[in-house]
Amino acid sequence: MTSSSDKVNEFLQDATLFLAPDPEIMNNHGFAPRSALEERCMAKESDPARIEIVRERLMAGANESFEMLENMGAAPGAKWGDCVSAMFTASGDLSLASTGGVVIFVNLVQYPIKFINKYWKNDPSVGVREGDAFLVNDAHYGQAHNTDQSLMMPVFWEGEHVAWVGATVHEGENGAIEPGGMPSIAEQTWDEGLKMPPFRVAENYVLRRDIVTFLQNSVREPKLQYADMKVKMYTCRRLEQRIHEAIAEFGVEAVVACLRRNLEDTDAEVRRRLKEWPDGTTRHAWWTDGTLRENALIKINLAVTKKDDVLTFDYRGSSPEFANRANNTLDITLKGMLSQLMLAYVWPDLPRNQAVLNSVRFIFDEHSIMRPAPTAPISQCMMSVFTSWSVAQVSVMKFLYCVPDKYTRVIAPWYCMINTFLFGGLTQHGEMVGNVCADINGMGGGALADRDGQQSCAPIFATMADLGEQEFMEEEMPFVQLVSKKLMRDNQGFGRQRGGMGYQMMLALRDSPAWGFMLTAIGSKFPNVPGLFGGYGCPTYPLARVRGIDVFEAMRTDPGQFRYSIAEMMNEQPFPEAQYSTHPMSLPYALAARGELYMIAQGTGGGFGDPLERDPADVMRDHEEDLVSDEVAWRIYRVVFDPQTRIVDEEATAKARQAVRDERLAGAMSYDDYCAQHVTAKPPAHLPYYGSWDDTKTLYAGSPDVSFPAGEAGPPIIMPHPLQVRIDALERQLAALQTAG
């Protein structure tokens, strides 16, 4: 029977000229109500032991498919674990993700599947049939960013659609205005390369060659595009096969009930655990220091409220959106990242599905950096979403510390920025490529209450990603990391337990007719993460360059000139003819010359607790491993020791530490005095400041004199081209000289 409202809906759908991302889908991160299929299956199958066996069977299939994806994937990202595979309910909810891999990716695949279910399934020109595969990369329909591609396949049993499976890879290249898929100079969404809504690319398990050719023709790496579409399809087929086998053995009811129970059981367990947290609010704010085109102080504001079994992340008061800068993010990306926060850093024992966020609510200002206009670029969303994640990490840890039943340990902030090179050009094999180095995964871990953080360990978005092998990279790419993965002395999040430190790297182009690098990281003026409970955060990180030199020639003629650390290279300046300079870690794609040096360091995680309480033996161990200098051992940790023997004078150390505590109090003031003397009513005039100050309802947009109510569309923030800024300054200088002369 067709009601009149169904007919109205049908008419409206037929009359819709463009099926844009559907707000009804995109604004709902909860899972769907039970479907008729699920009701039917759960009524027939309710034995928890049997369902657990099915769950283990499906999990093994998911992990097996992930191994396939990681080992066969052609994208550099796939080789290092920046990929994932998963099973979904027929409604499209993420039920079971592989143990390894990036859970945020598959958390976001729920949205394109729901779009397909809603718009394509009953559309006679599209449809959803056994053997179909759909592809998506446009983040607005549900991806972390457009550099990722997800392939989705419906699973049928005896003609009935019973599940979905999916595989996602950080592919890199996508035909954007800069190579590598994450352009920093994108000024509008149309600069961001391929914009695939979920669409069918395979029928009867065969990729459509005409469509593949169209996609290949749109990107810089046509071979990669084809290879990884095949890899993702075979990964999905393995998932499908394992589901079919489980159905054949246990019945379709057991498999459907299992996929559903994963969600409902996880949701119930999350609610039970949230009740163990104290009720109340924790707050934290942080600032990113740039858009990747210019430095600017951009606020990410968060209040987390926990009441009974509901957790609310309230990001109001954060910066307004940037109309022509790539550092905006989508709220779904942030939600996906927070599922990773909960599943990796709070409840790592829970099954990896989307129900972890079912009792979590989100509040954002419209038109904020997390809810930008559809036309605003988002290709460097990491510049705001990673900070938003870190702010949440700190806020959640402040709830967690006093909870007696923990499922993992409280940790200081993980380093959160992608200090890594992107590259593009012609390789020594004549191939055109555009992608990213594995150092994207080299973030330092936060310290714990009883243990130092892990050095350059894993990215915040995947606990089991890998740093890759540089030699493997050098077989394919025309650049060399002359210094690679060497921990950098004093680059430490100080604390009673210190953060995991970051390594330094020096790279240079060797042989290519056309090759360039780019760098897309913030945190050269304002650090990226704090510490916890008296620990300090990370320092700031520059790009250091040595130009006007071919180091390969210099190493051939006089190898003794070379220096193997950034500090020595920059402070000693061993090549007299070269130019040495430092910059923010935001370098738009630019051609490189042979043998010029590009140098960066990975970031350290935050420290935990008062550094004056660090065990002197731990400081001496770091000193022995050349991780801290004499100077830091004294200035930060106040250890009195013999630098030759590293024998600590315990008594003198205790005395020196007490002297620092006395100095602290002698130099301190009361809270009220601090506020009276140092706190201002508005942001300082010298700062290009974006976001709220003390009142979250008022947002500043670049100056204390420009403000508007949060949530309203203020004057669009359109930043001038950095070169135009420079030209204007030079022209003013020229005019002044002409007037004077």
Added chain:
Amino acid sequence: MKIFVTDALVIDLDAEQWECRACGGALGSARDNYKRFMALRPRDPRDIHAPIIDPDRYEFTFAPDPQWLTIVEYYCPHCGHLAEAEYLPPGHPPVHDIEFDIDALKAQWSVREATAAPVLGPDFVAPPHHHHKGGH
């Protein structure tokens, strides 16, 4: 009953007081912002994150820009223990970071055993996933 709210701060639920965990000294009402009871000192960020490369020759040195960042340290006024280091743009008001519902906390802990020390939680156990890399 004592609740270990942070690594440095304790709430005595019976007295409804914040206390310093290092020295046991009372700070002030648990219903108020603990920062009001601390001794504060703004720090030049370069005094903590010192330049690693020569600041006379380079603009970006691994040290934060003091025009952009102040580090506000919160000490126990009795013993000088560093309880929190807050990173703020100069002039920005301190953030009220922990505001728990004390009545709800009392109800919650009325059915719990007191803990003598903070509960660290379970140690990490690696999941059964083996990471094989391509190329070998």
